[in-house]
Amino acid sequence: MKLQTTIILLSAVLGQAATLPPRHSIPRAYQLTPQKLRLLHISPSPPSAQSLPALSRIGLASSEIQQESTKGGALLSSSTNSSITSITATYQIPKADVPTRGPTANNTFGIYAASFHIGIDSVSGTPGCPTFLRAGVDIFYDGSLDDDLQQPQAWWQLGPNDPVGFGNFSVSEGEVVRVTAGAAEVKIENFGRLNGTTCTEGRTPYQTSAVKVDGGQGELCGREAGWTVEDFPLAGLPGIPVALADFGSVRFRDVEVQTSGGEKKNAEGAGVSDVWLQAQGGRLTDCEVVGGGKEVKCDRVFSSN
Ligand SMILES: *[C@@H]1O[C@H](CO)[C@@H](O)[C@H](O)[C@H]1NC(C)=O
Ligand SMILES: *[C@@H]1O[C@H](CO)[C@@H](O)[C@H](O)[C@H]1NC(C)=O
Ligand SMILES: *[C@@H]1O[C@H](CO)[C@@H](O)[C@H](O)[C@H]1NC(C)=O
Ligand SMILES: *[C@@H]1O[C@H](CO)[C@@H](O)[C@H](O)[C@H]1NC(C)=O
Numbered sequence: 001m002k003l004q005t006t007i008i009l010l011s012a013v014l015g016q017a018a019t020l021p022p023r024h025s026i027p028r029a030y031q032l033t034p035q036k037l038r039l040l041h042i043s044p045s046p047p048s049a050q051s052l053p054a055l056s057r058i059g060l061a062s063s064e065i066q067q068e069s070t071k072g073g074a075l076l077s078s079s080t081n082s083s084i085t086s087i088t089a090t091y092q093i094p095k096a097d098v099p100t101r102g103p104t105a106n107n108t109f110g111i112y113a114a115s116f117h118i119g120i121d122s123v124s125g126t127p128g129c130p131t132f133l134r135a136g137v138d139i140f141y142d143g144s145l146d147d148d149l150q151q152p153q154a155w156w157q158l159g160p161n162d163p164v165g166f167g168n169f170s171v172s173e174g175e176v177v178r179v180t181a182g183a184a185e186v187k188i189e190n191f192g193r194l195n196g197t198t199c200t201e202g203r204t205p206y207q208t209s210a211v212k213v214d215g216g217q218g219e220l221c222g223r224e225a226g227w228t229v230e231d232f233p234l235a236g237l238p239g240i241p242v243a244l245a246d247f248g249s250v251r252f253r254d255v256e257v258q259t260s261g262g263e264k265k266n267a268e269g270a271g272v273s274d275v276w277l278q279a280q281g282g283r284l285t286d287c288e289v290v291g292g293g294k295e296v297k298c299d300r301v302f303s304s305n
Helices: 002-014 032-040 049-057
Strands: 072-076 084-092 111-120 134-140 151-160 177-182 183-191 207-212 223-231 249-259 271-273 284-292 295-300
Touching: 072 249, 072 284, 072 295, 084 111, 084 223, 084 284, 111 177, 134 223, 151 183, 177 271, 223 249, 223 271, 271 284
Parallel strands: none
Antiparallel strands: 072 223, 072 271, 084 177, 084 249, 111 134, 111 223, 134 151, 177 183, 183 207, 249 295, 284 295
16 A cells, blocks of 8 residues: 555656556545645754755746756745845646646646745745745646645745644635735735736735734745745655646736835846756746736746757
């Protein structure tokens, strides 16, 4: 039983569909623990060694350096005299599909995931700044479950404490959320399906979940703000990033940061990086800042190799 589970999980990572047992023989114990697998966004906490290469790549075209990174997106640094106190973005939750290209392709028994989050000091692990704040949504595909059980999870984290799910809140693929992470409060709002737009002006969210951030005030350095796509290990399977789902594209819109000096900024001038994992085919995202800084866009890409 245990061995079989291991094979399935490894296959999920490596995409070796050929070695998989037929669907009906997936161990029952495994089927019964979807919550455990799907719920927890495990962080590299504090964000450190694992994500440092992402920082060193900032400012370089992604073709220049090929370092492993589980994170991609845009990262804005604070200016000398003011710190970042709040970050926000509005985005439509993509669907997690099985990739049809690359080394992880077509493993319909497998597990695929992706995470879309925003945060303060949450990406590069600035030395001397162990506290970080982030919030967002994980999407998930599990081939051992019925398709309709695929359920995105909204979570927040005041690191190095563990991530926690937003209470009394649910979100589905295709719905538009606005996430705000501030030194005093972290909040997520669900606007539902907006027929292809993410314009929330004049609209009321049908669901909101907000949490006062205890102890966040004063502890966050506020050195950087990040809009991030992440490939993360699942709870119970630390160490190996899950196969990155084909999420198509995610667009963080109406991006904004506020600073201690009372300024508001968008992502103009932010450094851009991509998820890059050799075991999954190399470069896995193509991220850019567009619209004069109003939007951070990341497409799922598939290297030719
Ligand atoms: C930062 O603050 C110091 C001291 O208040 C001041 O001398 C300096 O000019 C400020 N720098 C910027 C970039 O505003
Ligand atoms: C995956 O399946 C799709 C649809 O059947 C096919 O077009 C594609 O070539 C397959 N990819 C791989 C890597 O086998
Ligand atoms: C959950 O959300 C609903 C609808 O927004 C609200 O009426 C209810 O009071 C909330 N429950 C808790 C425990 O926050
Ligand atoms: C989306 O479009 C449908 C059909 O045109 C309409 O009934 C619905 O109200 C629209 N929803 C929103 C949120 O605009």
